[in-house]
Amino acid sequence: MPRVKAIQAAVQILQREGVTHAFGVPGAAINPFYAALRESGGITHVLARHVEGASHMAEGYTRARAGNIGLCVGTSGPAGTDMLTGLYSAAADSVPILCVTGQAPVARLHKEDFQAVDIAAIAKPVTKLAMTVLEAAQVPGAFQQAFHLMRSGRPGPVLLDLPFDVQMAEIEFDIDTYEPLPVHKPAATRAQVEKALDMLEAAERPLIVAGGGIINADAADQLVELAELIDVPVIPTLMGWGAIPDDHRLMAGMAGLQTSQRYGNANLLASDLVLGIGNRWANRHTGGLEVYTRGRRFIHVDIEPTQIGRVFAPDLGIVSDAGHALRRFIELAREREAAGRLPDRTGWVEECAERKRTMLRRTHFDDVPVKPQRVYEEMIKAFGNDTRYVSTIGLSQIAGGQFLHVYRPRHWINAGQAGPLGWTLPAALGVCVAEPEATVVALSGDYDFQFLIEELAVGAQFHLPYIHVLVNNSYLGLIRQAQRAFDIDYCVQLSFDNVNSPEVGGYGVDHVKVAEGMGCKALRVQEPGEILPALEQAKKLMAEFRVPVVVEVILERVTNISMGTEIDNIIEFEELATRGEHAPTALGALNLDQMQFLD
Ligand SMILES: Cc1ncc(C[n+]2csc(CCOP(=O)(O)OP(=O)(O)O)c2C)c(N)n1
Ligand SMILES: [Mg+2]
Numbered sequence: 001m002p003r004v005k006a007i008q009a010a011v012q013i014l015q016r017e018g019v020t021h022a023f024g025v026p027g028a029a030i031n032p033f034y035a036a037l038r039e040s041g042g043i044t045h046v047l048a049r050h051v052e053g054a055s056h057m058a059e060g061y062t063r064a065r066a067g068n069i070g071l072c073v074g075t076s077g078p079a080g081t082d083m084l085t086g087l088y089s090a091a092a093d094s095v096p097i098l099c100v101t102g103q104a105p106v107a108r109l110h111k112e113d114f115q116a117v118d119i120a121a122i123a124k125p126v127t128k129l130a131m132t133v134l135e136a137a138q139v140p141g142a143f144q145q146a147f148h149l150m151r152s153g154r155p156g157p158v159l160l161d162l163p164f165d166v167q168m169a170e171i172e173f174d175i176d177t178y179e180p181l182p183v184h185k186p187a188a189t190r191a192q193v194e195k196a197l198d199m200l201e202a203a204e205r206p207l208i209v210a211g212g213g214i215i216n217a218d219a220a221d222q223l224v225e226l227a228e229l230i231d232v233p234v235i236p237t238l239m240g241w242g243a244i245p246d247d248h249r250l251m252a253g254m255a256g257l258q259t260s261q262r263y264g265n266a267n268l269l270a271s272d273l274v275l276g277i278g279n280r281w282a283n284r285h286t287g288g289l290e291v292y293t294r295g296r297r298f299i300h301v302d303i304e305p306t307q308i309g310r311v312f313a314p315d316l317g318i319v320s321d322a323g324h325a326l327r328r329f330i331e332l333a334r335e336r337e338a339a340g341r342l343p344d345r346t347g348w349v350e351e352c353a354e355r356k357r358t359m360l361r362r363t364h365f366d367d368v369p370v371k372p373q374r375v376y377e378e379m380i381k382a383f384g385n386d387t388r389y390v391s392t393i394g395l396s397q398i399a400g401g402q403f404l405h406v407y408r409p410r411h412w413i414n415a416g417q418a419g420p421l422g423w424t425l426p427a428a429l430g431v432c433v434a435e436p437e438a439t440v441v442a443l444s445g446d447y448d449f450q451f452l453i454e455e456l457a458v459g460a461q462f463h464l465p466y467i468h469v470l471v472n473n474s475y476l477g478l479i480r481q482a483q484r485a486f487d488i489d490y491c492v493q494l495s496f497d498n499v500n501s502p503e504v505g506g507y508g509v510d511h512v513k514v515a516e517g518m519g520c521k522a523l524r525v526q527e528p529g530e531i532l533p534a535l536e537q538a539k540k541l542m543a544e545f546r547v548p549v550v551v552e553v554i555l556e557r558v559t560n561i562s563m564g565t566e567i568d569n570i571i572e573f574e575e576l577a578t579r580g581e582h583a584p585t586a587l588g589a590l591n592l593d594q595m596q597f598l599d
Pocket of ligand 2: 472475476
């Protein structure tokens with residue numbers, strides 16, 4: 001057996017498991033890893049400017065392509081704690097990332113050594129495995145188990161914490177005898193799917209709720225195939241958005257309290273049976289369960305057994321990987337089709353499609369300062385169907401969910417559950433690393449943008465071009481809107497007179513200067529008619545300079561975005577679209593004549 005340092009074995013295993021990129025920040029306790037990385041030469045490293053940024057880059061990298069596992073690396077102590085937010089958002093959204101941290105030597109762990117913290121204990125609730133590896137000979141097994149766990153069942157992150165002396169110790173290891181462990185994914189049985197199809201057959205107005213598990217399982221094609229075969233409309237969740245193209249005749253809109261369409265909620269409320277696949281009944285999707293569940297039956301298919309019944313008791317629960325389940329559904333539905341047993345759904349499908357054509361929100365406003373709704377209209381005009389959108393949270397993200405269009409899986413990359421401010425920028429960089437040829441468009445409010453703004457320099461240094469649409473209301477907009485319930489507007493203002501930049505007109509931070517200072521390109525627009533030319537110009541700048549390009553749109557400071565606490569009670573703050581020209585980029589209303597009857 002060759003004798004190698006344990007950390008050299010670890011790096012060899014990373015490569016054997018398919019890792020080609022790492023995102024990180026070095027430090028003394030993790031330098032053995034960096035030495036092994038340099039020696040191996042097979043893993044490209046992107047140097048983040050903040051360790052939290054590295055963790056979100058790893059998330060973006062994983063989420064951009066099926067099979068990817070993002071690796072983030074940091075030293076002991078604060079590097080690990082900085083990456084906790086990435087571990088949390090990865091766990092919450094079922095995203096595998098591997099976080100490797102350095103650690104004080106084993107014999108000094110209990111001596112309050114410099115930057116020694118029990119990161120494994122801290123990270124435990126937000127990982128599938130968090131382990132300080134105390135024996136060098138355990139290092140290969142720990143990495144083998146990490147990959148097995150990240151890929152098996154409900155995917156999620158792992159943290160491996162490596163004391164300095166453990167990294168440096170020599171062990172017997174031969175990569176040629178290493179084999180990744182088999183991945184465990186449960187599969188729905190014939191009996192389970194027959195029962196589900198019986199329930200679907202008995203329903204009059206069935207819907208499929210398509211969750212992120214379908215995207216994790218790389219099974220969007222099977223979802224569309226099943227929907228078409230049984231002719232059942234689909235409501236994607238925020239995490240499942242893109243599993244069925246927005247312009248598909250069976251795409252019935254998103255339901256929910258925030259990132260939803262009026263027709264999505266109306267369609268869900270009109271249904272009598274919901275088949276949820278790879279979803280988790282997130283509370284911002286369901287709203288109050290009384291309203292969500294009243295009058296309809298539920299089938300829940302999920303890869304994680306303990307997810308069944310967690311939020312409410314379904315009428316039928318099936319533990320299965322979404323891909324395995326969809327393939328079984330297709331197989332058995334074909335048998336029923338051959339037997340002439342599939343019900344005719346034309347009336348119900350048309351009913352849903354009609355709502356999609358008519359229950360629209362207005363986007364076309366000519367106001368100055370710009371109303372946010374207009375930004376999304378211009379984005380749709382500027383960016384093609386193959387655009388990868390990245391966003392996190394805020395009114396900007398919510399309105400993006402309401403107005404943008406997504407046509408492919410992994411083209412809406414959003415930190416769905418954790419929603420950590422600052423996520424957008426580094427996650428977009430991770431997407432760029434994973435998909436260098438893709439058109440990547442990030443969407444942030446001003447506060448999200450400011451949170452991890454230093455990561456712009458990473459995009460400039462490593463030539464990771466993307467467009468960052470920054471909608472600036474100089475407010476913590478979502479929280480300002482939420483404070484209406486308290487009748488306050490308190491500690492949510494980002495406005496101040498910038499002594500260096502009077503041209504930002506009291507909006508505070510001069511994002512253009514900051515972006516330029518970081519080595520990126522940036523444009524600022526004040527009027528609706530300037531948005532599209534700026535986005536076109538941004539594409540050119542991106543191609544020419546190969547750096548991130550920020551397009552800042554100065555918004556009206558106070559615009560409330562549609563949302564509510566129940567899916568049958570969403571508050572609309574703007575006038576609704578009553579003519580095609582009010583919502584020119586809405587799908588289904590593209591034919592202006594279709595809406596004239598609403599006049
Ligand atoms: C780390 C973190 N802290 C606080 C919040 C709560 N929060 C959600 S949205 C938001 C304001 C976002 O402001 P901005 O990015 O400008 O977006 P806008 O709502 O104005 O479009 C805050 C503070 C959060 N999601 N994450
Ligand atoms: Mg804002």
